[in-house]
Amino acid sequence: MTDKKSQNIDLQTTGGGLKYHRGSALSIFKSDRYEDLIALACALLIALGVYYFLK
Amino acid sequence: MVYTRKHPALLIIGIVLLAHGFLIGGGYLGGVIKYLSIGRTVGEMTQLSYIFGGIAGVVGLWHWLGSHKEGNADYYLSTVAGGIFILLVAMIVKWYLAPWVAVLSRAFGPIAGTAAKPTFLHDVLGLNYVVLGIVAGMITVNVFKIPEWAANGVRLSRLGLKTGVILLGSLYSLQELAKLGQLSVVMIGIFVLGSAWLVLLIGARRNISNSMGGVLAAGVGVCGVSAAVAAAPVVRARSDEIAYTIGTILVFGVVCMFLFPVVGHMFNMNYVQFGAWAGTGILNSAQVAGAALAYQPTGDLETLKVGEIFNITRVLFLPIIVLWLAVWYVRRENASGVNVQQVDTIKIIIEKFPVFVLGFILMFALASIGAFTPKMISPFREWLTWLFAFGLTGLGMQITLAAMRQAGGEPMIIGSIVGVLKAVLSLIVVLLFVRGTI
Numbered sequence: 169m170t171d172k173k174s175q176n177i178d179l180q181t182t183g184g185g186l187k188y189h190r191g192s193a194l195s196i197f198k199s200d201r202y203e204d205l206i207a208l209a210c211a212l213l214i215a216l217g218v219y220y221f222l223k
Numbered sequence: 224m225v226y227t228r229k230h231p232a233l234l235i236i237g238i239v240l241l242a243h244g245f246l247i248g249g250g251y252l253g254g255v256i257k258y259l260s261i262g263r264t265v266g267e268m269t270q271l272s273y274i275f276g277g278i279a280g281v282v283g284l285w286h287w288l289g290s291h292k293e294g295n296a297d298y299y300l301s302t303v304a305g306g307i308f309i310l311l312v313a314m315i316v317k318w319y320l321a322p323w324v325a326v327l328s329r330a331f332g333p334i335a336g337t338a339a340k341p342t343f344l345h346d347v348l349g350l351n352y353v354v355l356g357i358v359a360g361m362i363t364v365n366v367f368k369i370p371e372w373a374a375n376g377v378r379l380s381r382l383g384l385k386t387g388v389i390l391l392g393s394l395y396s397l398q399e400l401a402k403l404g405q406l407s408v409v410m411i412g413i414f415v416l417g418s419a420w421l422v423l424l425i426g427a428r429r430n431i432s433n434s435m436g437g438v439l440a441a442g443v444g445v446c447g448v449s450a451a452v453a454a455a456p457v458v459r460a461r462s463d464e465i466a467y468t469i470g471t472i473l474v475f476g477v478v479c480m481f482l483f484p485v486v487g488h489m490f491n492m493n494y495v496q497f498g499a500w501a502g503t504g505i506l507n508s509a510q511v512a513g514a515a516l517a518y519q520p521t522g523d524l525e526t527l528k529v530g531e532i533f534n535i536t537r538v539l540f541l542p543i544i545v546l547w548l549a550v551w552y553v554r555r556e557n558a559s560g561v562n563v564q565q566v567d568t569i570k571i572i573i574e575k576f577p578v579f580v581l582g583f584i585l586m587f588a589l590a591s592i593g594a595f596t597p598k599m600i601s602p603f604r605e606w607l608t609w610l611f612a613f614g615l616t617g618l619g620m621q622i623t624l625a626a627m628r629q630a631g632g633e634p635m636i637i638g639s640i641v642g643v644l645k646a647v648l649s650l651i652v653v654l655l656f657v658r659g660t661i
Contacts, residue, residue: 189224194621196302196378200449204578207385211582214390215595218602 226301227291228372233283233304240276244269259322279307305376313616321352349484351520360619380617385579387610392586407536414503415540418645419444431633433555434460437548442468443641445544446537447507453575457549471638474627476510483514494525500653502533504646513615538580542572
């Protein structure tokens with residue numbers, strides 16, 4: 169099994185059998201790393217928004 | 224593949240939310256609000272209903288009447304339907320179902336506690352918006368099924384959880400982190416390495432393959448699914464072995480998520496004790512957050528803060544476990560006469576290390592240098608509550624019976640033995656040695 173395949177596991181197919189050609193069954197993003205970076209961007213945006221509105 | 228479904232559902236949800244905002248804001252639901260004692264949330268209910276009703280209305284109109292072509296716009300905008308669907312379920316649970324359950328529970332009268340501080344059935348069973356949201360999600364997916372127009376966006380729930388964990392970093396002070404950090408490194412160090420070692424030992428005795436033992440050790444020892452996935456290449460695990468591990472972690476985690484708060488109330492654990500126990504004893508990150516918030520769903524979120532520090536410490540042990548498993552696997556295979564080449568472990572660790580942990584540390588660093596003023600903390604808590612409500616309700620929608628059926632056989636037996644042992648021993652350690660508050 170290659171590294172790439174080990175990431176795919178059952179994860180492209182959901183319990184209901186729906187298969188995605190992008191992302192995985194648990195995420196819309198192409199990799200966990202990408203999802204982490206988007207989450208970081210979201211958190212910084214929220215912090216910035218709160219800072220701006222309370223300033 | 225075109226992901227957007229030409230369906231009026233999102234538009235209808237948008238209209239319903241806007242109408243809800245109007246009715247709440249205009250005071251037309253005063254009787255319901257009084258009956259459920261949710262007067263404090265009227266402002267939040269009005270604002271969020273208008274904001275997300277507006278978004279759902281505009282995007283829903285485009286979903287239904289627009290023309291859709293394969294591409295990024297179609298892919299990402301189609302997720303709005305699923306995101307709003309999760310949010311709608313979370314809103315119903317948080318604003319109406321959980322308060323209603325509390326009203327019914329109070330009507331039965333107190334079952335424990337004192338006259339000054341009575342304890343009701345819903346307190347003991349932890350039937351708050353977190354637990355009910357997860358249950359609502361599980362019922363939605365297993366009984367009614369996720370509607371096709373929402374299926375793509377339901378996968379946004381983990382993003383909500385990760386964003387919540389990163390934002391949580393802003394709530395810690397340097398003193399809190401120093402105090403909790405010492406405690407968590409000691410406890411997690413012992414329990415992570417101990418449980419991984421025990422899985423490998425029992426696995427060898429019960430003759431499961433080295434790859435199965437390795438991936439199960441990472442999953443049970445460190446932080447569930449992501450650890451199992453990270454360890455898989457170094458022990459050359461097959462897809463079915465990873466699936467078994469994920470199934471085992473999922474079943475065990477779901478049971479723990481509901482059971483831990485009940486046990487916590489039985490032992491009258493304080494927030495630090497419960498957070499430390501959940502962060503050590505529960506196998507998967509999302510379920511640590513679920514149990515911690517179920518134990519303390521509102522207020523200062525101390526339990527969540529403690530639980531996540533333990534959880535993040537556990538993730539920081541991931542490189543050590545992966546390195547250990549890489550060396551262990553090559554030695555075991557070579558000893559049994561199979562010539563195995565060492566894989567590039569460092570490269571795998573760098574590729575698979577969860578970056579959101581670094582995001583958490585970044586937010587903590589920003590808070591420590593005074594980037595966030597004290598009056599920002601309360602809005603941050605509000606955001607956190609909703610991000611976790613969203614993420615955990617969506618998590619419930621991903622707990623399918625089909626996924627849980629993946630668990631079974633030897634991995635389930637070994638995982639359960641070690642998981643139960645870890646939960647019981649960490650409970651004893653926490654009750655004996657962890658004191659105080661943060």
